[in-house]
Amino acid sequence: xxxxxxxxxxxxxxxxxxxxxxxxxxxxxxxxxxxxxxxxxxxxxxxxxxxxxxxxxxxxxxxxxxxxxxxxxxxxxxxxxxxxxxxxxxxxxxxxxxxxxxxxxxxxxxxxxxxxxxxxxxxxxxxxxxxxxxxxxxxxxxxxxxxxxxxxxxxxxxxxxxxxxxxxxxxxxxxxxxxxxxxxxxxxxxxxxxxxxxxxxxxxxxxxxxxxxxxxxxxxxxxxxxxxxxxxxxxxxxxxxxxxxxxxxxxxxxxxxxxxxxxxxxxxxxxxxxxxxxxxxxxxxxxxxxxxxxxxxxxxxxxxxxxxxxxxxxxxxxxxxxxxxxxxxxxxxxx
Numbered sequence: 320x321x322x323x324x325x326x327x328x329x330x331x332x333x334x335x336x337x338x339x340x341x342x343x344x345x346x347x348x349x350x351x352x353x354x355x356x357x358x359x360x361x362x363x364x365x366x367x368x369x370x371x372x373x374x375x376x377x378x379x380x381x382x383x384x385x386x387x388x389x390x391x392x393x394x395x396x397x398x399x400x401x402x403x404x405x406x407x408x409x410x411x412x413x414x415x416x417x418x419x420x421x422x423x424x425x426x427x428x429x430x431x432x433x434x435x436x437x438x439x440x441x442x443x444x445x446x447x448x449x450x451x452x453x454x455x456x457x458x459x460x461x462x463x464x465x466x467x468x469x470x471x472x473x474x475x476x477x478x479x480x481x482x483x484x485x486x487x488x489x490x491x492x493x494x495x496x497x498x499x500x501x502x503x504x505x506x507x508x509x510x511x512x513x514x515x516x517x518x519x520x521x522x523x524x525x526x527x528x529x530x531x532x533x534x535x536x537x538x539x540x541x542x543x544x545x546x547x548x549x550x551x552x553x554x555x556x557x558x559x560x561x562x563x564x565x566x567x568x569x570x571x572x573x574x575x576x577x578x579x580x581x582x583x584x585x586x587x588x589x590x591x592x593x594x595x596x597x598x599x600x601x602x603x604x605x606x607x608x609x610x611x612x613x614x615x616x617x618x619x620x621x622x623x624x625x626x627x628x629x630x631x632x633x634x635x636x637x638x639x640x641x642x643x644x645x646x647x648x649x650x651x652x653x654x
Contacts (some may be wrong), residue, residue, distance in 0.1 A: 322611045323618035324604065328562050328585040329451050329488035329514045331424045331582060331623040333360035335604055336619055340587035341453065341492075342426045346413070348420045350597075352455075357600040361424040363587070364417065365547050366455050367440065387493050407440060414447035426490070430457055434477060438484040451488040451513075454481055457521060467498060474503070475510045490514035490564070494521055500551055506557050514562030515555070516587065517548040538558030539590035544568035548582050550594030556582025556627035570594075572606025582624035613618045 324335035336535075339345055339354050341363040357481055417425045427449035429437055441452055450474040456477065460470045474493070482489050497503040504515055520547040525536040545568025552563050568589035578586040602615045616622045624630060 322608050322616060323504075323620075324362070324608060326579075326584050326619045326623070328564060329490055331361065331488065332560075333424070333585065334358075336361045337575060337584070337600060337604055338362065338564070338585050338587045339564045340589040341397060342589040342592075343456065344592055348416055348544075351417055351421050351425075353597050354600065355423050356419045357597045358604050360585070361426060361450075361602050362417075362421075362635070363426040363428050363515050364410075364414065366430035367407060367444075369429075369437070376642045378503060391392075399644070407443075410602070411440075411443050411447040411576075413451050414444060418448040419451075424581045426451045426453050428453040428455050428492075429481075429485055429510065430441055430455040434456040434480045437477065440482050441481045441489075445487045449487060449492060452485060453480065453490045453492055453516065454512075455492045455519065457519065471503060471506070475506050478507055478512050479510040481603045488513040489515055490562070490589060492516035492519050492521040492566070495547055495551070501558075504561070508561040508617045512561055514564060514584075515559075516564045516566050517551055518567060520567050522543075538569075539593060540567045542568055542574060545574050545577065549577055552578065552582040552583050553627045556624045558628040572610060574605050575607050576610055577626075579619055579623050579625035582627040582629075584623070 322351075323415070326333050326336040326424070328336075328338070335358065337359060338361040339359050344350055344354070345362045346365045354362055375380060375473075399442055409630045413425055414425060414462075425446035426448075428443070429435055429440060429452065437454075440581060444452055454477070456472065456474055458470065460467075478489070481576055489512055491507050491514070493503070493507070493515065495518045507515060520540060522535055523532040526532075548565045548567060552565055555563060562584045564587055565583045566586045566589075568576050568590045569578060569586045569588050575586045588599070588603070591603075611619075611622065
């Protein structure tokens with residue numbers, strides 16, 4: 320009997336712990352089929368952005384209002400609202416299409432910071448067939464008068480509102496920029512988050528020296544980025560009632576194994592697929608299975624969290640002690 324790679328994330332039974340994170344690679348049905356064929360256990364669809372909802376609502380309002388000052392008969396030359404296929408409607412249609420095309424769980428993603436249409440669209444994503452929902456909260460507190468307590472309350476209130484509108488599992492994808500990540504994770508779980516995805520990679524604006532304009536800069540993740548979520552997954556495992564997933568930094572079997580050992584239920588990948596193609600999925604899974612077999616692990620569940628802070632012989636390794644040890648032991652190149 321071979322190694323059992325199955326795991327449970329958000330209450331969903333997955334054939335293995337390797338998922339595809341929200342990215343453009345999950346926005347086509349043929350690519351979703353290829354991802355499944357290569358071994359992906361689940362896929363998070365690209366995010367539906369708050370700005371899309373607001374823009375389409377604004378455009379629809381213009382359509383409704385245009386011509387209202389004309390004769391009543393003139394209003395009949397406008398098509399019904401259902402005839403308009405706006406961004407959100409296309410997104411919801413794709414969820415249904417994706418569910419028909421593949422057998423792996425399909426997780427819808429909403430990206431925003433305010434309640435607005437999220438409650439409505441969370442329910443619509445559920446009705447379209449999504450197996451779960453990932454709330455991707457991207458908020459930059461640029462208002463200098465806004466306190467950290469207000470920022471945190473905005474997150475918690477948003478999660479609570481969305482959770483009340485759906486019955487499918489809700490994951491929350493957040494960044495690491497809280498003064499107390501552990502406490503925030505606990506509050507999000509208490510507000511209704513069934514799972515946490517650590518961490519959101521916030522894209523930072525760059526400055527174009529030729530045009531003197533700000534411009535977005537997309538940089539693929541590196542394996543080094545795994546260290547931050549790894550630490551917090553290890554600290555949170557067994558201490559909050561929520562599934563845990565690592566995103567950002569998993570590029571090979573080693574990265575996936577470390578995430579599981581720290582306590583993650585699943586690991587999400589995207590950048591490595593751009594770099595090495597869809598067959599990277601099979602290579603990562605084969606490498607993980609070989610390592611587990613060599614060390615006589617029977618299953619993912621058996622090894623999950625064995626290197627978390629809760630189970631680690633030296634829990635200070637995830638706190639300040641390891642920081643001091645790393646600095647004092649580093650020699651570097653002699654001058």
